[in-house]
Amino acid sequence: MMVVEFDAAKLDALLRSQAPSVNGQILVLAPDGTAIYDSEGGYAGRAYPYRPNAAGDAELPGGAFRTNELSVAGSGLSVLGVVSEAAVDRSMAGLTGMLILGTVLFAAVSIGLAAFIMRSHSKKVRRIIRSTSRIGAGDLTTRIELSGEDELQQIAQRINAMCEQLETYIDQVYTSEIRQKNAELALLQSQINPHFLYNTLESIRMKAYSLGAQDVGKMIYSLSVMFRSLVKKSTVVSVSEEIEICSMYLDLFRIRYEGxxxxxxxxxxxxxxxxxxxxxxxxxxxxxxxxxxxxxxxxxxxxxxxxxxxxxxxxxxxxxxxxxxxxxxxxxxxxxxxxxxxxxxxxxxxxxxxxxxxxxxxxxxxxxxxxxxxxxxxxxxxxxxxxxxxxxxxxxxxxxxxx
Incomplete structure (x- = not known):
């Protein structure tokens, strides 16, 4: 026979150092049910009378308790943990409360973050709507200024680029129309009373021929034909007609400078x-x-x-x-x-x-x-x-x- 002695105080200190917040009782039982160790000291050296049933429940003085017994392999010893159901319920209630609180906080943060993102996007969308309304009213100088690098920012950049292109195009068309109107006005002014000029030139030409000034008559004829071509309402002519005007013009100077x-x-x-x-x-x-x-x-x-x-x-x-x-x-x-x-x-x-x-x-x-x-x-x-x-x-x- 081997007799083993141990210091229960040291074992207790070891257990409490490993699980200082245990709210229950821990016992080490011999095969015959004798409590070799009792964390509360009440049954040390005596038989423990409240062994758990198959369900792990035990009736102890003071109410219902929950137990958990583990066998130490090869030694015949077992470790029994006893905790009251009230303590278990309190622990579960605290855990449940923590879970509920965590869930509520997570939901609140999630809802707040979603609301912040939606609010930010909503502001950007409203700004884009206001700017596009001004653009639709004809104010092409409007530019949409948005922060960030999201899809709405890209939309704003495309709208700004479109406005710049439209401004350039409208400016070009407007300038072209003004020039065209000026050209038309100049053409109309040049057509004022052209028949008076034709008749006058024809009278001068006939007078020149009657006096024997053949060259002068030819020059007046060329000038008259030129003016008739220039004041025609048509703004598009054939190349032959355009070159003929140039030929008449050059004839005037060929006659004037005599070869x-x-x-x-x-x-x-x-x-x-x-x-x-x-x-x-x-x-x-x-x-x-x-x-x-x-x-x-x-x-x-x-x-x-x-x-x-x-x-x-x-x-x-x-x-x-x-x-x-x-x-x-x-x-x-x-x-x-x-x-x-x-x-x-x-x-x-x-x-x-x-x-x-x-x-x-x-x-x-x-x-x-x-x-x-x-x-x-x-x-x-x-x-x-x-x-x-x-x-x-x-x-x-x-x-x-x-x-």
Missing amino acids: RLTADIEVGEAAQNCRIVKLLVQPVVENYIVHGFRPLDADNRIAVRAKAEKRRLTIIVEDNGTGIPPERLAEIRLMLDGGAPAPDKEHRSIGLINVHERIRMNYGEAYGLTVDSEEGQGTTVRMVLPAESADDPGASVNERAER
Whole structure:
């Protein structure tokens, strides 16, 4: 037989250090039910009379208790834990209360967070609605300023970009309409009482013929034909008609300068019936007469050539005049590219700039004038237009309106 002695106080201290908040009784029982250890000391060394039943319940003095017995393998000993149902109920009630409180707090935080997000989105949506209402009323300067990087911010950015594009487009259309109205007004003003001018020129022509001034009569006839063509209401003419106006204009100066001016005009067959806006070539020819012609020299020459290839009409006006100084040529090219303001009426290049702007207004940015010149050698003006005939379904809007 082996006898083992132990210090119950040390065992009690060990148990309490491991589970200091235990609200019950712990016993170590021998196989015969004797309590070797009792955390409360009441049954130490005696048989414990309240062994649990199969359900783990036991009736002890003072009410119902719940027990839990664990066997220590190989020793015959068992550890019995006893706790009153009232303590269990109190513990469960506290746990239930904590769970309910945690659930309520979690629900409150979730609802508050959801309400904050919805409120923030609602403010953004209302701001977008107010801004779009102002845009719908015509205020395209409205911009939507939103913080964050969500979908509503992206929508606001798209609306802002759309307003900027609309402003640019409307400004372009408005400017184009103003220029068109100014051109129409100038055309109307030029048509004031034209028949008086025709009749007067015809009387002067007949008087010149009666006096034997044949050259003067021819000049007056050319001038009269030119004016009749210029004041026609039609704003779109064929290339042949436009070149004829230039030919009449050059005839006036050929007669005036008595052989000191040579004009070569060449119009390709494909280009003859192409339709263009009136008075695109004549101002270029006039620009040479006014600024490039050398009245003291006998070898003045100007050539006008028109050809149509691959749905593009090219008209070239080339002369051997005084040319353009390099710095002045650079200014003209800058104005043609839109990098400088248009010249005033006193400017010597207003004819070229006017023609260039009219081409772009009627046909688009892909068309216009280019100028090459060398001082003392001459100038070449190249005009590129769409090759559109009267029967072409792709003709411009102005051309179809004329037909």
